[in-house]
Amino acid sequence: MTVLVLAAKAALAVLFLASGGAKLADIAGFAATIRLFVPARAVSRVPPALPSAGFAVAAAEVVAGGVSLCWPELRWVNLVVLMLACGLAAAAAVGYARHRDRPCHCLGALSRQGFSARTLVQALVVLAAAALACQRLHPAAQLRLGTGMHVLLLAAAGLLAAAACTAAHALAKTGASGMVA
Amino acid sequence: MIWAIGFTALGVVLCAAAALAFLGIAQVRLSGAGAIERDGLATGTRAPSWSLSDSAGVMHTSPPALPLQLVIFADHSLKSFPSVADGLRELIAGDSLLQIVLILRQPSPMAEPVLAELGLGEVSVLTGSPVLYADYNVRVGPFLIFVDSAGLVRASSLVNYSWQVAKLRQIAGLPVAAAQR
Numbered sequence: 001m002t003v004l005v006l007a008a009k010a011a012l013a014v015l016f017l018a019s020g021g022a023k024l025a026d027i028a029g030f031a032a033t034i035r036l037f038v039p040a041r042a043v044s045r046v047p048p049a050l051p052s053a054g055f056a057v058a059a060a061e062v063v064a065g066g067v068s069l070c071w072p073e074l075r076w077v078n079l080v081v082l083m084l085a086c087g088l089a090a091a092a093a094v095g096y097a098r099h100r101d102r103p104c105h106c107l108g109a110l111s112r113q114g115f116s117a118r119t120l121v122q123a124l125v126v127l128a129a130a131a132l133a134c135q136r137l138h139p140a141a142q143l144r145l146g147t148g149m150h151v152l153l154l155a156a157a158g159l160l161a162a163a164a165c166t167a168a169h170a171l172a173k174t175g176a177s178g179m180v181a
Numbered sequence: 182m183i184w185a186i187g188f189t190a191l192g193v194v195l196c197a198a199a200a201l202a203f204l205g206i207a208q209v210r211l212s213g214a215g216a217i218e219r220d221g222l223a224t225g226t227r228a229p230s231w232s233l234s235d236s237a238g239v240m241h242t243s244p245p246a247l248p249l250q251l252v253i254f255a256d257h258s259l260k261s262f263p264s265v266a267d268g269l270r271e272l273i274a275g276d277s278l279l280q281i282v283l284i285l286r287q288p289s290p291m292a293e294p295v296l297a298e299l300g301l302g303e304v305s306v307l308t309g310s311p312v313l314y315a316d317y318n319v320r321v322g323p324f325l326i327f328v329d330s331a332g333l334v335r336a337s338s339l340v341n342y343s344w345q346v347a348k349l350r351q352i353a354g355l356p357v358a359a360a361q362r
Contacts (some may be wrong), residue, residue: 002184006184006187006188010188010191010192010195011195012198013192014192014195014196015315017199018199018203019194023202055333069192069196070324072188088286110203110206110207119188126276143184143185143188144185145185145188145189146185148205149185149186151187152189152193153189153193153196154191154322156192156196156197157192157196159196159197160196160197160199160200161202162200163199163200163201163203163204164199164200164203166204167203167204167206168203168207168208170207170211171207171210171211173318175326178344179218179219179338179345180336180338180340180352181340
């Protein structure tokens with residue numbers, strides 16, 4: 001059980017680091033997805049706030065993923081990750097119900113997926129993993145990371161977020177309409 | 182201690198694997214003919230600003246003073262595309278409100294004589310840089326990008342034939358919202 005809990009924790013941290021990093025590279029694209037969830041009456045009033053909301057979500061994912069990976073002993077981070085997973089599942093469910101096949105930008109420009117049954121199942125798997133990661137570890141398996149381990153994980157987290165951001169940025173730029181024909 | 186080492190190793194391996202995977206995905210999607218056809222900048226996006234002087238010392242800028250500017254990304258190899266040269270000659274002859282400049286990726290003493298030989302002596306040849314090409318998201322030529330006086334991209338495409346040059350000019354004349362459809 002301990003192995004499963006720690007594996008879920010590490011996998012979720014990596015997922016949120018990558019997802020947040022990729023979204024940071026294409027805030028405009030992610031803001032367009034957030035716009036889908038704004039009530040029609042309010043759409044005309046919120047556009048200036050959408051990029052800020054997109055940035056806030058992406059930054060929250062990077063921070064939650066980074067802290068969860070680098071300081072796994074902090075239990076409150078598990079709850080933050082669980083809340084993010086709940087939000088992801090709710091967005092996937094509403095997207096599947098109302099905006100099927102519209103781009104979800106779950107991984108920024110790295111993902112071409114639209115809202116579908118598949119994205120909903122993926123979001124539910126993430127939610128289940130987040131719930132699993134919240135399980136209390138056996139006292140003998142409590143994590144006590146040394147300074148070197150913290151530094152190593154921090155470097156790995158930074159590398160992953162930067163790689164996801166770079167790759168997504170390169171793909172987001174290829175937004176031209178294609179060769180004239 | 183064993184759990185801490187295991188978690189650190191798992192976290193580092195997952196981060197490295199994910200980073201390599203994302204960079205690999207981007208590389209695969211950005212390579213190949215299909216990807217190159219989607220180079221350039223999307224209509225309505227802001228084009229890079231620059232000031233460059235031609236061989237006669239005349240300064241050219243982007244955004245242009247005229248209503249429309251055609252930026253050609255090519256070099257002396259334009260000779261291999263006689264149909265494109267035909268299209269450009271027709272543009273020069275029929276559009277007095279269009280500023281046409283050719284930007285080289287690197288200095289090329291052959292470019293101006295070859296252009297003159299092709300009947301394109303009126304085109305200003307500017308020496309750009311690989312960085313400027315990257316800013317325009319252009320990898321191969323001949324590539325044309327129309328920019329208006331507000332600095333917005335009006336049309337963008339790789340071209341091989343004169344009819345593509347003419348069609349791109351037509352698209353550049355459309356309002357930005359219509360051209361984005």
